[in-house]
Amino acid sequence: MVRSPANAEMMRRRKAPRTISIFGATGSVGASTADVILQRQDEFIVEVVTAKSRVAELAAVARRLGARLAVLDDPSGLAALRAALSGSGIEAAAGPAAILEAARRPVDLVVAAIVGAAGLAPTLASIEAGADIALANKECLVCAGELFMATARRHGAQILPVDSEHNAIFQALEADNVRAVEGITITASGGPFREWTAEAMRSVTIADALKHPRWTMGPKITIDSATMMNKGLEIIEAHHLFEVESSRLHVLVHPQSVVHGFVTYADGSVVAHLGAADMRIPIAHCLGWPGRGAVATPRLDLAMVGSLTFEKPDFERFPSLTLARNALETGGWATNILNAANEVAVDSFLSGAIAFLGIAATVSEVLDAAASAFGGQAVESVEAALAMDAEGRRLAREAIGRRHGVRTD
Structure with a gap:
């Protein structure tokens, strides 16, 4: 931890x-x-x-x-x-x-x-x-x-x-009370399609998916936010960073992106981290740790925000969340393959080769195909991790080629 x-x-x-x-x-x-x-x-x-x-x-x-x-x-x-x-x-x-x-x-x-x-x-x-x-x-x-x-x-x-989410949790964890953690919750803005219907999401364009409502990020992570795969990946990260099993890790949609994460303790106390949506804040915390230094970043004004709302994620419209959690519970080979397939699928969407909903569909197909080859395997070296990653990418390219008749290499 x-x-x-x-x-x-x-x-x-x-x-x-x-x-x-x-x-x-x-x-x-x-x-x-x-x-x-x-x-x-x-x-x-x-x-x-x-x-x-x-x-x-x-x-x-x-x-x-x-x-x-x-x-x-x-x-x-x-x-x-x-x-x-x-x-x-x-x-x-x-x-x-x-x-x-x-x-x-x-x-x-x-x-x-x-x-x-x-x-x-x-x-x-x-x-x-x-x-x-x-x-x-x-x-x-x-x-x-x-x-x-x-x-x-x-x-x-x-x-x-x-x-920002894991940094929030890091700050909310109390060193002397780690064993009393009942649950860890990562918040999500919900991305650009939080209010879109499943039918509307069939016609998502690249421009639509790159319009994140809160954060300015690179194209890959912006698409991951749109599919909510980024929250699935963050659940996997949190498991390793904080040594907390899947059942105690949760995602909550919070459109205002003010509460970045919180920890629930066994006595019912909830310790949360709040801040403006600016990556310089968690970066400044890491660079100054274990102290803190003054940085000119936006200050949170809760009176201006007015209200904070929360809702459960929709696992049917955003299947990547379920794919990621299942991969975590399956083992290291599955999270490796999940990531490799997702990277290829996101690149293919950004190039116009597949539709937005094809990203999660590709990842699901590749995980099924890889199970016979990698099921039960541990990732014990960099070489093994990269070899597995390469195979996941190959399987993803093959899956996209079969389904869409396109080359992605």
Whole structure:
């Protein structure tokens, strides 16, 4: 389980300034992290920033933060990155091996915001190098949760959840009363289709699905919010982060996105975390943990909000929630395959190859197909996790090809 923010050992370990690396620096989490760091520049030294392929954006954030090293995952962009950093004194590197080498650089904290299963190996490498992790990559826990948390325990790494919901729960958990937790509830905005009928959802367009009512995020996570798969993935994450079984993990739709999560204790007390819908708030908490520092983020004004409403999720219109919970209860192979199939299906929807409702249908079909090959298997290594992920993707591409007559590779 993630350790309590009152941990005295962590207070002793802290030093100022802290060294920090940002993996996935050009995405929405990376941009928000950079904003927090720039507001508190005397507290941080930025060692590494990485990106998949956005040369200009990576060079710009590296210069703004005064990073020592900038790394692209795409090796073809190395010459352009070096040119963009010319005269800055910032090192440049590229390629998957360079990403792993950068992950092994000694730092105090790594912000793990690489999207997808590609984030697993570098994040584990950072843990093994002695870093604490501000975790914004769901796939580390969904693809290989047992392996990931066991590695963190073995190396004494603190895992600080960046997702607003898990960060809320982390703050609401009382260290001395963890065994008295009756339930953990993750809230959901409900996405753009909370009030749409099942019939209307048959005609969802890409533009419709990308209009999130509360958060500004990348396209993949925005689509996951629209299908509510993101809440299913968050249930899986919470199971690993907080060592709570599926039956004590709940989802509640809360359109205002003010209450991000809450913990119910055995005596009936409910401890909730409230805040504005701004990712800089949980990021600032992770970067400052176990203390807190001033950051210019929106302040919650409950009088302006006026009212808070809650409702149960509709599992028939949003079957991804059930798929994710069933996968969690089945085992690590199933959550890995669930994630792989979902990533392929979301990409296919965004490219126009399949309909919106085809995302969950594809995931369900792939889970059924994978059961005979992987049923009962544990995910015991990065190599096993990535091999399983690759097979899940292959099965998803085949399923989409059969049903829709399209190629997705």
